[in-house]
Amino acid sequence: MPKQTFLNLPKEKHDTILNAAIDEFAQYGLENASTNRIVANSGISKGSFYQYFEDKLDVFKYILTVLEHEKIVFFKDTHPPSRNMDTFQYFRWMIKTGMEFNSSYPRLVYAISRVLLGEGLYYGQMFAENRIKANKAFEMMIKQAIERGEVDPSVDVDLAVMIMETWSNAISTYILNEGMKQKDIMKWVRSAKTQEKIDKMLYVMEYGLRKTESQFVAGI
Amino acid sequence: MPKQTFLNLPKEKHDTILNAAIDEFAQYGLENASTNRIVANSGISKGSFYQYFEDKLDVFKYILTVLEHEKIVFFKDTHPPSRNMDTFQYFRWMIKTGMEFNSSYPRLVYAISRVLLGEGLYYGQMFAENRIKANKAFEMMIKQAIERGEVDPSVDVDLAVMIMETWSNAISTYILNEGMKQKDIMKWVRSAKTQEKIDKMLYVMEYGLRKTESQFVAGI
DNA sequence: CTATAATGTGACCAGTCGGTCATATGACTT
DNA sequence: AAGTCATATGACCGACTGGTCACATTATAG
Numbered sequence: 001m002p003k004q005t006f007l008n009l010p011k012e013k014h015d016t017i018l019n020a021a022i023d024e025f026a027q028y029g030l031e032n033a034s035t036n037r038i039v040a041n042s043g044i045s046k047g048s049f050y051q052y053f054e055d056k057l058d059v060f061k062y063i064l065t066v067l068e069h070e071k072i073v074f075f076k077d078t079h080p081p082s083r084n085m086d087t088f089q090y091f092r093w094m095i096k097t098g099m100e101f102n103s104s105y106p107r108l109v110y111a112i113s114r115v116l117l118g119e120g121l122y123y124g125q126m127f128a129e130n131r132i133k134a135n136k137a138f139e140m141m142i143k144q145a146i147e148r149g150e151v152d153p154s155v156d157v158d159l160a161v162m163i164m165e166t167w168s169n170a171i172s173t174y175i176l177n178e179g180m181k182q183k184d185i186m187k188w189v190r191s192a193k194t195q196e197k198i199d200k201m202l203y204v205m206e207y208g209l210r211k212t213e214s215q216f217v218a219g220i
Numbered sequence: 221m222p223k224q225t226f227l228n229l230p231k232e233k234h235d236t237i238l239n240a241a242i243d244e245f246a247q248y249g250l251e252n253a254s255t256n257r258i259v260a261n262s263g264i265s266k267g268s269f270y271q272y273f274e275d276k277l278d279v280f281k282y283i284l285t286v287l288e289h290e291k292i293v294f295f296k297d298t299h300p301p302s303r304n305m306d307t308f309q310y311f312r313w314m315i316k317t318g319m320e321f322n323s324s325y326p327r328l329v330y331a332i333s334r335v336l337l338g339e340g341l342y343y344g345q346m347f348a349e350n351r352i353k354a355n356k357a358f359e360m361m362i363k364q365a366i367e368r369g370e371v372d373p374s375v376d377v378d379l380a381v382m383i384m385e386t387w388s389n390a391i392s393t394y395i396l397n398e399g400m401k402q403k404d405i406m407k408w409v410r411s412a413k414t415q416e417k418i419d420k421m422l423y424v425m426e427y428g429l430r431k432t433e434s435q436f437v438a439g440i
Numbered sequence: 441c442t443a444t445a446a447t448g449t450g451a452c453c454a455g456t457c458g459g460t461c462a463t464a465t466g467a468c469t470t
Numbered sequence: 471a472a473g474t475c476a477t478a479t480g481a482c483c484g485a486c487t488g489g490t491c492a493c494a495t496t497a498t499a500g
Contacts, residue, residue, distance in 0.1 A: 087365035208428030
């Protein structure tokens with residue numbers, strides 16, 4: 001956390017420094033953010049910076065708490081439209097309120113995302129080619145599936161492609177994160193438990209989370 | 221692309237260098253990867269490195285093509301179990317073959333993911349706290365929803381939480397990437413088109429991609 | 441007005457970075 | 471043996487890094 005010295009600063013100076021830091025993180029991420037540049041852009045000296053903060057990680061952590069605080073305030077001020085919503089309606093409200101929040105603080109949110117999502121955001125163009133290729137394949141699959149009557153035609157193609165990509169990435173990331181912890185990743189991937197997990201994920205992609213009439217009937 | 225000099229190298233040396241680079245990217249990502257360390261760890265001189273490659277981006281691009289090449293070979297050698305699969309079965313096969321591939325080349329895949337997913341992988345612990353808090357909320361929502369008979373009880377709670385998190389992140393990322401391109405992000409977020417897009421995403425989360433009997437009946 | 445404490449400053453440190461280049465090596469040709 | 475040419479080397483460069491510290495400035499108190 002920042003030292004008291006920083007918190008005592010007049011609001012204007014406080015904000016100038018914080019904004020310079022936010023811009024720096026947004027542009028360079030955490031590791032490559034330069035304290036020298038932050039200092040230069042906020043018009044304070046190097047020494048002051050280290051009087052205010054432990055180091056740049058300290059600054060970033062502070063920015064995180066600012067975000068968290070703003071978010072809590074924002075959600076507290078925004079009441080759900082109705083008291084009697086089911087879970088899906090409530091989730092939808094949460095998502096949409098989150099969107100409103102994000103677009104109210106785009107720079108702040110972007111800076112933090114830049115750190116979390118990392119260089120990928122920047123070098124994204126490099127892989128755009130591969131992504132486009134993969135998505136072309138998905139597109140063909142979906143079109144064919146709609147023709148065959150397998151996929152709900154009210155879902156448009158672009159959206160379906162995005163969904164397949166999302167699932168594909170989510171599963172890859174899951175496998176990577178969990179798998180790297182295992183001694184024998186190959187054995188783990190092939191284990192009944194892991195396979196079952198994947199099956200369930202894909203099942204939800206197919207049929208969704210909601211309990212429907214047909215599930216009662218079919219007894220799935 | 222690497223210069224011919226590099227491609228002429230005896231396989232052993234070629235692999236040593238590439239492995240050192242893969243390890244470096246896996247540990248430090250793209251921007252913070254150090255050519256000095258790669259050179260030291262692969263036992264070649266600084267000069268040689270620049271005789272082999274333009275720069276470190278060149279190395280990374282080469283590693284990408286290696287991955288792509290290996291993947292193509294892997295998929296070509298793995299035939300689908302059956303010719304008559306529907307789209308969902310085929311997608312499932314693709315995902316599982318992809319998993320097999322990833323666990324066959326974990327270091328290679330991890331290094332590339334480290335670059336794409338970025339520092340977040342490393343500093344992940346910092347945000348673990350926030351994530352856990354958010355997921356606790358999701359967990360309660362899901363449990364309640366199952367009690368109410370809104371969510372399919374055959375989907376277990378952990379999985380449902382992961383799914384909500386995935387959707388939540390996917391939508392945030394989408395809004396962030398698309399939204400930052402707009403002049404007036406607030407206006408864009410509130411536009412009917414954007415809202416409809418989100419509605420459709422959440423609809424699919426609820427009901428899945430597959431066309432079901434009930435959809436025919438309900439005429440959705 | 442003086443003394444004390446708090447805050448602000450930037451030259452400076454040791455270290456790392458990506459990248460260059462004059463020189464050395466060694467295999468192959470004449 | 472002499473000459474040629476691709477390859478290999480590491481000292482060296484300027485730029486930048488995060489971080490320190492002796493000193494300057496300002497605010498507060500007696």
